[in-house]
Amino acid sequence: MKCGVILYVEDDPDDIHLTMLNLEPRLPDCGFVVKRDGLEALEFLEEEAAASKVLPALMLVDIKMPRMNGLELLRRVRADGRLAAIPVVFLTSSGNERDKREALQGGAKFYFEKPLDFAAYDRIADALRSLLMRFP
Amino acid sequence: MKKKTTNRGRRPASAHRVLKGRYSGRISGLVRGHHKAFRKGAGFFYQLVASLGDYSVFTMDAQGNISSWNSAAKAVFGFDEKEIIGRNFSNLFSEEDRNDGAPERELREAEKLGRAVDETWHIRKDGGKFWAAGAVFPLFDTTGALRGFTKIAQDLTPSKIKEDAAHSTSALVGMITDAIPALIGYIDPNQRYVFHNLAYKSWLGGDTRDLRGRRMADVFGSEAYRAVKPYLERALAGERVSFEMELPFEGNLRWVHIDYVPDMDPKGFLRGLMSLVTDITAAKRSEAALRKSEAELILAKEELEKQVEQRTARLTQVNEELTSFTYSASHDLRAPLRKVEGFAQAIALHAGDALDDEAKGYLARIREATKSMHRLIEDMLRLAGVIQRDLSHVEVDLSGAAAEIFAELQNADPNRSVEIRVQPGLRVRGDPELLRIALQNLLNNAWKFTRLAKPPRIEFGMMRDGKTYFVRDNGVGFDMRFAGKIFAPFERLHRMEDFPGTGVGLAIVKRAIQRHGGRVWAQSKPGEGASFFFTLNEGLRS
Numbered sequence: 001m002k003c004g005v006i007l008y009v010e011d012d013p014d015d016i017h018l019t020m021l022n023l024e025p026r027l028p029d030c031g032f033v034v035k036r037d038g039l040e041a042l043e044f045l046e047e048e049a050a051a052s053k054v055l056p057a058l059m060l061v062d063i064k065m066p067r068m069n070g071l072e073l074l075r076r077v078r079a080d081g082r083l084a085a086i087p088v089v090f091l092t093s094s095g096n097e098r099d100k101r102e103a104l105q106g107g108a109k110f111y112f113e114k115p116l117d118f119a120a121y122d123r124i125a126d127a128l129r130s131l132l133m134r135f136p
Numbered sequence: 137m138k139k140k141t142t143n144r145g146r147r148p149a150s151a152h153r154v155l156k157g158r159y160s161g162r163i164s165g166l167v168r169g170h171h172k173a174f175r176k177g178a179g180f181f182y183q184l185v186a187s188l189g190d191y192s193v194f195t196m197d198a199q200g201n202i203s204s205w206n207s208a209a210k211a212v213f214g215f216d217e218k219e220i221i222g223r224n225f226s227n228l229f230s231e232e233d234r235n236d237g238a239p240e241r242e243l244r245e246a247e248k249l250g251r252a253v254d255e256t257w258h259i260r261k262d263g264g265k266f267w268a269a270g271a272v273f274p275l276f277d278t279t280g281a282l283r284g285f286t287k288i289a290q291d292l293t294p295s296k297i298k299e300d301a302a303h304s305t306s307a308l309v310g311m312i313t314d315a316i317p318a319l320i321g322y323i324d325p326n327q328r329y330v331f332h333n334l335a336y337k338s339w340l341g342g343d344t345r346d347l348r349g350r351r352m353a354d355v356f357g358s359e360a361y362r363a364v365k366p367y368l369e370r371a372l373a374g375e376r377v378s379f380e381m382e383l384p385f386e387g388n389l390r391w392v393h394i395d396y397v398p399d400m401d402p403k404g405f406l407r408g409l410m411s412l413v414t415d416i417t418a419a420k421r422s423e424a425a426l427r428k429s430e431a432e433l434i435l436a437k438e439e440l441e442k443q444v445e446q447r448t449a450r451l452t453q454v455n456e457e458l459t460s461f462t463y464s465a466s467h468d469l470r471a472p473l474r475k476v477e478g479f480a481q482a483i484a485l486h487a488g489d490a491l492d493d494e495a496k497g498y499l500a501r502i503r504e505a506t507k508s509m510h511r512l513i514e515d516m517l518r519l520a521g522v523i524q525r526d527l528s529h530v531e532v533d534l535s536g537a538a539a540e541i542f543a544e545l546q547n548a549d550p551n552r553s554v555e556i557r558v559q560p561g562l563r564v565r566g567d568p569e570l571l572r573i574a575l576q577n578l579l580n581n582a583w584k585f586t587r588l589a590k591p592p593r594i595e596f597g598m599m600r601d602g603k604t605y606f607v608r609d610n611g612v613g614f615d616m617r618f619a620g621k622i623f624a625p626f627e628r629l630h631r632m633e634d635f636p637g638t639g640v641g642l643a644i645v646k647r648a649i650q651r652h653g654g655r656v657w658a659q660s661k662p663g664e665g666a667s668f669f670f671t672l673n674e675g676l677r678s
Contacts, residue, residue: 012471018478021485093471095517116477116510118485 003030003132004057009041009073010034010091011065015114019060019091022118026125030057030132038068042076049082056086058131061108063092063099071102078107087131091124192268192289195275198282200225200243212268212291214261225287230257230265246272246285258289266293319413322399325372325406327352339413341386352411360384364394371396371409380416391420456524463520466513473513477506508636515640518573519625522647527567534562534605537572538596541579554586559597562605564672566652571672574648577641578607578668584635585611585666593665603671610665619658645670 006027010016016034024032033056035041041059048055059077063070070090077083090103090111100111110127185193185206192209196202201224205217213220213228226239233239233256245252255269270289277283313320313333322331329347336347340355352368353361360383367377377396382389397410480502484491491499538558546552564571579594586592586609595608614622614629621627625643645668649656652672660666 014475014478018475018482021482093474114474116474116507118478118481 003027004054005031005033006128007041007045007056007059007086008032008034009036009038009059009065009070010062011036012062015062015093019114022121023125023128026121027128027132037065038070038073038076040067041073042068045077045083045086046080049080055083058128059086059088060091060128061088063090063094063103071099071106074103074106074108089128089131190291192291193286194220194225195284195286196225196243197284198243200239200285203284209289212260212266212289213258214264219261228258230259233257242272243285247274247282250274255292266291268292318415319411321347321411321413322408323352323411324408327368327372327409329355330408339385357384367394367396368409371398372406374398374400374404374406380420389417390415391417459520459523462516463524466516466520469513470510473506473509477503477510480506508638512638512640515638515644519640519644519647522570522573522644522651525567525570527570527651529565530568532564532566532568532571534564534571534575535560535596537568537575538562538579541572541576542594545579545583549583552583553591554583555591555593557593557595557597562598566672570648570651574645574670575607577645581637581641581668582607582609582611582666584637585609585613587635588612589665599669603674604669605671606667606669608665608667613660613662613664613666614658615662616660619660622658623656 006023008016008019010019020032020034023030033044035044038061041061045055061070061073068076070092074088077086077088088108090108091114092099092112093114094100095113103111109131112124112127115121115124185204188206188208190208190211192212193206194202194209195204201222202220203222205215205220209220210216224239226234229239238254238256242252242254250273252272253270254272255267257265258268258270259265268289268291270287273286273288275283275285310333314335316333317335317338319335319339320331320333321329321336324330328349328351332347336355347355356364363381363383367379371377376398378394380391380393382391384390393414393416395410395412397412399407399410401407480499484496484499488496535558542556542558546554575596579596582594586594589610589612593610596606598605612630612635618627618629622629623642623646626639627642628637628639630637646656649670649672653674654670654672655674656668656670658666658668
């Protein structure tokens, strides 16, 4: 399956490592770009868009990040006509009902809590794959 | 009439003859003179008769014309001696009696029988009637000839009796009123005392023997009088007044209750005034003391309430802080825990085959421990949530929730076969989240502790009382000694390897039930299963 780029926005290095450890084997054809917070991610996207480059096929976003958190990033992306089409999936440590509601109502496609057990990444990979398959 | 003139100085009997018949009742100087001589001659007896108190005594001639008249007779009948002498005694009778011939009968009876008694109306000079009892005795001369009569009469009119009775009554009244420590007095319209009881002496001191005739103002002094004057004046105008006041009595201040009762005659004029003065100093003092202690009590109560409020506020604050802390701490512990678990798995993935069995074992135990910690954190978060959450109040289908939970349990453990019985139609008003959490914990426990039962049986339903729910299992049970402990957080009764658990589950159940105003309790016998009971909405909801 042709994948494209997954933009992974996460500030915690351990989480980055563990997530990548689990997703890369499950999505071997996808490229991963990691940005450390919402602001960095947004700036990256805006640059790519401005340069008419191919945008990421999917965004995998944490909520708790410095400078700009995941929910704010979601709002900004949805508000930007150039970026709004990019599917956003949340992968967060927050089990907060309010965050989940805000994310899904804000346009996120899926909302996952960071799993304890590696086996749970199967489900996450399946969900991402379902979104990537729409990528022409 | 026989004429035997044997006595000296006596008028000849012929004088009597002149007097009888149609001459009876005519007073002539001759008759008067005759009677005068009679009286002088019997001076001693006249004196005797005069001394007979209120018995009327008079004499008559044989025809009933009055020949002598004592002072009592005058007092009773109203006639002067001068007026009545020579007149017939029938004038003293009522017209009816006269027409009836009663006077004549009396005389005849007296002459015949030696006495005649009557009790009848008699007539006074002013025409007034009064009731009298009388006795008539005949007077014979030495020859046995009728000379005349004596009549003795006693006034029996009610007023007379009343007067006598009144005299004895007033003595009784005096005795009674003297025994009463309150001032009882009666003043006339000029505010002079007509009557007072003995208490006046002790209240006013000194030689207060007889205040009758003295003015009230003088008796009580100007200061006290001035104070009661407005009330007194109202009473003297015919109004019954009652009031309380502090007044000086011989230098002592007393709190008194005073009643002035006007005594009005039927025409509406004031006859006098009754005054009743009761000392209420003691009562007033206790009243004041009572009010004071009441005020103090109220103050103390307010103070106490304020303190309770303050302490409750502090406790509430502390509770909130603790819960909030629990929540934050639990939340923040999740991240590092996840990493420990993650990297332990990473090691297994990365170096899996390179590890020997012992190392693999250690890894497995790390993973178990982290899972355990994770469950504990989740439970603590849930407990904090149960405490903090705002309650909703909707209809909750408990039967449905139980069925769902059982389905989830079966799903997670498909190889287990458990006999499940859920009573249908159990609905209640409450918070769906909290109730679900409570049921979940109870059913989870039942599921867990029936692991060794053959066959495992779990039942959820309602008792016959219509308000107590139960979750019953035939699992491992517990010793009732710990029945109270098990609802406290972190309390466990079984070994981790036998039945894992955080020890927080039942604390969550208890909290959730309590927030619905209910109670939860348990019954069990080791090896014979356990029953958990709970009620909802019994009272205070928080």
